[in-house]
Amino acid sequence: MTGSLRILLVSWYFPPANTIAAVRIGRMAEALLAEGHDVRVLTAAGLPCPATLDPMVPEARVARAPWWDVNDLPERLLRRSGGRPGAAGGPPAEAPAVPSAPGPARRLRRWAGEVYQHATNLPDSRIGWLPGAVRAGKALVRGWHPDVVYATAPPFTGLLAGLALSRHTGAPLVCEMRDRWSDDPYYPPPGWRLALDRLLERQVLGRAAGIVTVSEPWAAAYRRRFGRPVEVVCNGYDADGTDGADEPLPTPPGPVLTIVYTGGIYPGRRDPSPLFAAIAALGDDAPSVRVVFYGTDPAMVRPLAERHGVLGSVTVLPAVPHRQSVAIQRAADVLLLMQWPDPREDGNVPGKFFEYLGARRPVLLLGLAGGVPDSLLRERGAGILGESVGAIAAQLRLWLAQKRRTGIPPTPPGAAAGFSRAEQFARIAPFLRSLRHLSGPAAGAAAAGPAPLLEDSPR
Known part of the structure; x- marks a missing residue:
């Protein structure tokens, strides 16, 4: 098959939900449509996150299935x-309070x-979406037959919905693993539950025609474990989502070095404590460093800053719309990226990393030496790994002196080369065509012309 593809994209996250996952999937659908493919999206209705992301595909192409929270039962x-x-x-609720x-x-x-x-919560807390997703998906494919069902996770419930719709239509299943499932080191379940996760993962990925993931270390692991073709498609950044195509300029000189972080943290794993300790080590220069967190839980940040005596250097602000987040990144002196400094973190590349590269501001990485972000930062001159409190403090002094003299210059022009979302998503259609199941019409496909869009599909 060398022409356009009919792609059913199954994803819990989708715009207007303002999450990095929704940005990836929304831009992916947008890019595939721009290439001439017929893309329909099955997602969840009323996602529990801010609905501030700009639409990326016509709403008529999106079916939003209801769900219920199993943990509310x-x-x-x-x-x-x-x-x-x-x-x-x-x-009873009206009874007096008791100790x-x-x-x-x-x-x-x-x-x-x-x-x-x-x-x-098997495979995860979004299992209450599965019945509605399958019903809405079956309605969606009535009169329109996909060449491929492309299901993305987490949540892994989306893969179950994708597998059900693959069986219903006879179209091959491609599973996108944006994060790990049974081998996720951030999720240590009891042994009996881990065995169930591994069994379910084998049942789903073992039936996939192919797998897409976000880093080469993970791709190598999936090839070994499941013997399936695997393609790496990084999260990327929006080349047209910045403040124009002009060459970035140094930040203005001034007395305060501003370090920006966007997103959540995991104390003890993705943890700003080494940076806070380094700021404290600056002595009289400590007030000249300001760390601004956007969309981070203040309860996860302020106690750590207070413990190191640098609360005055830390500001925590609410989450902002994605476009504003990109502008904030490009205006920062330095961008903070945090990983767990553990070998199990190898291959884990936060989505914001590529946006940081696209922002062309130096990155301070707290994380795994030799991991993908560290290697790319070194290769491209885009930042440094803070390997110790002393090394971070020394780098802060260098940046402070530079900020006071000339401002902080942008990273080299090639820092983000090859990592725009357009460049990354251009890999998807060729990979789909390379799968032997897609060498001709999908099994059971009806030889029908273009179907109507989803005005009558359930939402």
């Missing part, structure tokens, strides 16, 4: 039975809650 049952939400078997349960009872409730989640 215990609370609903308690309310229906007159129990007090949050307290299993508690007194909190002793330690053993709290531990028992916590254990019961964990068992419930591990038993019902």
Whole structure:
């Protein structure tokens, strides 16, 4: 097959949800449409995140399926039975307040809650989307037959929906793994649950015609484990989503060095503590460094800053729309990227990393030496790895002196070469065509002309 493809894209995240995953999938759908492919999107209705991302494809091409929160069920049952939400078997809601349960009872409730989640959140907490997604997907393909079902995860519930629709249509399944499943080191379940995850992962990925992932170390692992063709498609950055095509200029000289971070953190893993310790080590120069977090939970940041005595150097602001986030990155002196400095982090490349490269501002990496971000920063002269508190403090002094004299210059012109989203997403259609299942019409495809769009599809 050398012409256009009919692609059913299954993704929990999609614009206007303002998440890095929605940016990736929205731009992917936009790029495939621009190449002439017939793309329809199956996503979730009413995502629990800010709806501030600009539309990227016509809404008529998007089916939004309802879902329910499986973790809300215990609370609903308690309310229906007159129990007090949050307290299993508690007194009626109108009863007087009673002292909190002793330690053993709290531990028992916590254990019961964990068992419930591990038993019902299979493969994840979005399993309540699966029935609605399959129904909406079957309605979507009525009169329109995809050449391929392209399901992206996490959440991994999307892969289950994709597999069901692949079986329903006879179209081959391609699984996109933006993150790891059973081997995710950030998710250490009990052994029995891990065995279920591994079994389910084998059942799904073992039936895929191909796999797409976001880094070469992960691609090599998927090739070994599942024996499937694998393509690497990095998250990339929007070459046209910046403040124009002009060559970036140095930031203005001034007395304060501003370091920007966008997104969440994981204390103990993706953790700003080494940076805070380095700022404290600057002594009288510490107030001249300002670290600004956007969209980060203040409770995860301020106690760490206070512990190191640098609370005055730290500002935490709410999340901003994606376009504004890109502009903020390009105006920063330095951009902060955090990873877990553990070998299990190898191949894990945060989506914001490529946006940082596209912003052409130097990156301070707290993370794994020799990992993908560290290697790319070194190769492209785009930043440094803060290997110790002393090394970070020394680099901060260099940047401070530079900021006071001339401002911070942009990174080299080639820092982001090859990593625009357009360049990365151009790999998808050739990969789909390379799969032997796509060498001709998909099994069971009807020889029909163009189908109507989704004005009558369920939302």
